[in-house]
Amino acid sequence: MDKVIDLLNLLNQYTNQYEKTNTTISEVSVGWHIEHSCLVISRVIDTILQSNPAAYSWHFSFKKLIVFALHKFPRGKAQAPKAVMPNEQIDIETIQKNIDQAKESLVKLTMANKNQYFTHPIFGKVNKKDTFKFLAVHTQHHVKIIQDILAG
Numbered sequence: 001m002d003k004v005i006d007l008l009n010l011l012n013q014y015t016n017q018y019e020k021t022n023t024t025i026s027e028v029s030v031g032w033h034i035e036h037s038c039l040v041i042s043r044v045i046d047t048i049l050q051s052n053p054a055a056y057s058w059h060f061s062f063k064k065l066i067v068f069a070l071h072k073f074p075r076g077k078a079q080a081p082k083a084v085m086p087n088e089q090i091d092i093e094t095i096q097k098n099i100d101q102a103k104e105s106l107v108k109l110t111m112a113n114k115n116q117y118f119t120h121p122i123f124g125k126v127n128k129k130d131t132f133k134f135l136a137v138h139t140q141h142h143v144k145i146i147q148d149i150l151a152g
Contacts, residue, residue, distance in 0.1 A: 001106050001132055004041065007139040008099055008106075011037060014146050015095050022152040026145055031095055033142040033149075035086035038098035041135055043084055044118050045105040048131060053115035056125055064123040068133050073141045081121070106135075 011034045018031030026033070067073060087094075109128065117125045126134055 001110060003136040004106055004132065004139060005103060007136065007143055008038070008041075008102055010143055011139070011146070012096075012099050014150070015092055015099075017150060018090060018092060018095055020149060022149040025148045025152055029090065030146050030149055031090040031092075032086050033146050034095050035090055035098055036080060036084055037139045037142045038095075038102040039084040039086065040080075040138055041102040042098070042105045044131060044135065045109045045112075047118040048112055048116045048128065049108060051116045051118065053113040053117075056115040056117045056127055058127070059124055061123045064120075064126075064130070067123075067137060068130070071137055071140065072144075073137065075141075075145070078122070 014030055014034060018034060019029055021029045109131065112128050114128050117127045118131065120126050120134070123134070
């Protein structure tokens with residue numbers, strides 16, 4: 001959890017540059033990447049908290065193994081599901097609210113059963129322990145994109 005909190009704190013440092021874009025790096029703004037990262041954290045955790053731990057079963061996923069081992073997602077290979085797409089109107093107040101909500105959700109996740117899960121479209125069922133890893137890798141992915149946008 002600490003890694004994800006650290007990444008959220010880093011995202012918070014970029015909020016004042018939320019309108020910046022660099023279309024050679026990403027079609028969307030810094031604010032979009034911050035919002036998306038927070039929405040993923042909150043929505044994934046909401047789904048986990050509503051899941052039935054008795055329905056969880058582990059299965060091997062080569063793609064998950066690679067992503068978790070390398071601690072990175074390939075860029076431009078996946079499209080964000082609608083549920084975690086930010087609104088077109090992004091403002092600093094909404095970004096801050098979503099960062100705070102994501103932090104609160106992480107605290108709730110610590111109280112979840114170890115076999116509560118969410119279903120990832122590529123990785124399959126991801127339990128509590130692997131969710132912390134997933135959220136860290138996913139958030140770091142967007143932090144790197146933001147850093148590249150701002151460096152360009």
